[in-house]
Amino acid sequence: MPTKSDATSTCLRRMGPHHFAHLRAVADGLSVQASAQRYLGIEHGNAAMAAHRAVVQRLRSMARRAGDARWRLVGLVIRGMEGDEHPALADWAAANGLEDWSEAELQELYRQAFPAERRAARNQRLRQRQIEALRALEQVASEAPQPTDAIALWFDPRLAQRLQANGFLLLQDLRQAVARGGRWWRAVPAIGETKARRIESYLRQLLPGAGTALAPVADAWATPSAAGRALAAGVDQRPHFDLALQPPSGPNRAAFAGVAITAGSDAEAVEQWVAARAGSQATALTYRREALRLRLWAAVEINKSFSALTAQDCLAYMTFLEHVPDRWISRRRAAPMEPGWAPFAGQLTLASRRQAVVIVASLFAWLVKGGYLIHNPWELVNRRTGDDAAQHALDTRAFEPAVWAALVGWIESQPSSPSRERMLFLLRFTEATGLRASELVSARLSDLRPVGGRWAMQVQGKGAKKRIAAVPTQALRSLAGYLAARGLPPLERAPEEAPLVASLDDALAPIGYRSLYETVRGWLRRALRWAPLTDAQRRSADKSSVHWLRHTCGTRALERGAPLEVVQAQLGHADPRTTMRYAKAQLQRLQDGMEKAFGE
Template sequence: MPIPAASDTMSAKSDATSTYLRRMGPHHFAHLRAVADGLSIHASAQRYLGIEHGNAALAAHRAVVELLRSMARRAGDARWRLVGLVIRGADGDGRPALADWAAANGLEGWSEAELQELYRQAFPHERRTARNQRLRQRQIEALRALEQLACEAPRPTDAIAVWFDPQLAQRLHANGLLLLQDLQRAVERGGRWWRSIPAIGLTKARRIESHLRQLLPAPGSALAAPMAASLALAAGVERRPRFDLVPQPPPGPNRAAVTGAAISATSDAQAIEQWVAARAGSQTTARAYQREAHRLHLWAAIERHKSFSALTAEDCLAYMTFLEHVPERWISRRRAAPMQPGWAPFAGQLTLASRRQAVVIVASLFAWLVKGGYLVHNPWDLVNRRTGDDVATHALDSRAFEPAVWAAMLAWIESQPTSPSRERVLFLLRFTEATGLRASELVSARLSDLRPVGGRWAMQVQGKGARKRIAAVPTQALRALHAYLLVRGLPPLERAPEDAPLVASVTDAAAPIGYQALYETVRSWLRRALRWAPLTEPQRRGAQKSSVHWLRHTCGTRALERGAPLEVVQAQLGHADPRTTMRYAKAQLQRLQDGMEKAFGE
């Protein structure tokens, strides 16, 4: 006779030590079997029941035992008496008092005769190892039989409140985590997923993750077998593709004849490698090319079962749609290494700018493959690749610091105790405001790149695509550099070592700083300055998304505001298209406002 499931409205007491049970899952039976095999109630409850505090272990154990006993009794199964029965060693030494043993096993309401009988079976007065072993074996068999009848495998679509403590479930619900699959996705994305949930820190988050793995174990794990069928049929959660086992689809009709081709590649993967080596002008560009090309390669093989030479214009449109809403199964855990379990090609949803860049890169890849004779035609040429403007971006937003905000931030940093880090960031802010160099250009520059020309200073810059340009070094930048060299213990620029880096490590004046270190140190100082500088709330909000690149925008905006010609600013910043520089200009907007005010002003 099947055992009926517990009511969805059933709950235990609402005190802090109570356990909320609505259904019996595989983890409950794993706990009972572990206790039957000799594991302590405390250790087993923490391992299988997700208990957060040790003093709640006994209450949690008793709640599980009482629920299963109740379900077994309603079904008329006599084996309910064996549920939760703790069988000690064969000897009678060290036996607990009858009342204590009854309380620990939830047997307070039983008759004296029944207690005595069970107590004798659990603690025989004579050495009866074989009998105890048989009793324990009967208990294990009973648990397995009851599990077949009463166990319900947790499903990703189950409400969190069904399997978690109600107080914890309420906190998770308040943060948009309603179902087990919602919590699972949050955990799989990695990072500090719990940071916005009250009363949950790192330790508690790790226990929640461990309990979730008990409920929804990963395929192939030791815990997955009891519920593999249920998980396979569960709706709403799509399995993560095996990105490390990508199929290799055969060539399609767009594959050009090998003879006469300028590209020696015989596969899409080789073609990507040769394209990156031939076209990428820097390591940064090479990483971007590889990332976008491999994403398309994986998508084509996994989602469309096609090689590059089989992709059509329809596939190209489908990929653009895919990039607009990247499925969760394609988003990686942050802690996962490439091609390891949990890894996926995307770190999150893409911005409009990232989608636009992705399409531009893969279209240029296919154009190169056509020119090299690897493909016959480029399907991206048949697709409207325009993505329009980002609705989330306001046209009046600026990524340049307002003069008042800039002055307040500099004043706050100057007020801090003198340190190598403070002197370096002051140099970076003042030098970059006056020159507009990119972060990559700053870390690669040497003092030998700066030379006097016509009574002033200029410097050679290794810009995007490894292209060189000459940038002016105005007086503000020169003064900041002289002060920075003095702090580093170096002579003035005219006598300084030519091979010394423009921006140095705080521990070694002769060692350059890396890009990531530069990014992190500037961002850290900017965040602290924005937090503590005397700014209004609107000013603080307007600059809260600032980054190192804002320094470059600040240079272009400030130069145009102070009357520098557009072509001068374009040359200084190394913009290939003057329209890029025009984004920093407010003069056009001011003329528009002046003209309309003249027509319709009072």
């Protein structure tokens, strides 16, 4: 699909029905820009005209090689309606690619294209001949795109290269990703939501029905053999996830009488575990998610409940997490257990797999201690996953000083708005305080107080633990500017109940975690696209999020000489080794020592 920047490299390795639909629409009077947008997935005027000319030239060449005299009618713009202003002959010839025609031929075609009023009937006949010629040529020159066609056959070469680099080799690969929904394009460079929607529209022109949802065809308790037969037959096997039916209890279920856990089912046991052990709402959501995934896997894949799982089943689940089948993945915004929903949004990273196993193993340990289960099968398997080979040890989630300055500078250059002022506050305040996203959205102005001539704030941290964080001058200045932008008085006189981070519509209404995440992510994506950065800098910060602000605080504080224990207390790390991840001092000592030994 051509874009503005790729207009000169329009890919026309094959002519499809959508190309002929475009030419017929133009012949019927639709503008080139409008027709290209509708049938070729193009929006920019320059790209539309370039793509139109490429289609016309390709079809003319094919018709001429076939000896079809109607090739002259392909792409010919026919006017003649009352009130039309006729272009100059030279301009008209250039616009239609006829510069090398003889003067006599040009004059004849020009008279046919712009006839006098008395020739209106003849003009209509010429247009009809053009439409008939296009339909006849379509029968011999058009090739219907097939799902198994390579992406490169139908898409612009540069775009095709980016899609292929991210695993979209065939049209059906792209169709399957689009059908799952969600942000399928987020890993493809130079493609945002707007361009992704154009790609989807173009794909629907190539393969009608490309945007339809993948229909669930499997029963909730489908056996592996049934799933295998469906996959072998080429059927998309997406289970309908439903735990209304409880798999039978296994031999590991303890006697019910007198146990500390009063649950009568796995679902009730999970809820009691979450209520007893989750220290925050975010932790509760994570616990429920991982427990639900294990319950669904056990029920759908092997028809077992928690009390029937063995050590071999635990190993099988760990293998399952390493390569989650496509039928278990859905990016559609659907409620759990509703059609189109699946437990996973994509393949898990090694860190996510490690977290999942730790959580379900702790769940089973709790169920054993409470008397719900007799043994914990997770204790019998090796749960160590090692380090992620795909993650470089020198990678960081902190913005480099030059990147940070460029991003902040670009956001500052944008027109003033409530959203911009909030984003600038988040950048400067979080860089100086290192608060987590959850701590930012839960904080109130009453949490900030003057202490010893400076300011500090109470933070409701991880695990519902409170700590005191310093609020340095940079953070205070950013807060003062943000309060003024919200129309509130200075901190000393501002309403104590006002949130630290507010909604754009109400200065006294808090913002949710999802809104905060999307605000930061949206601004950072735009800044990374337009700020003066190198390609390497953009790639290194491509996955930045609100949590990068916290890492930037820790890294910058240690770089500027803040003691490790001070940074640890500010960030609320229970283990100093966590804080040491932000420090480069050890690496510098290592480099200095080896340079002293082997340097010249």
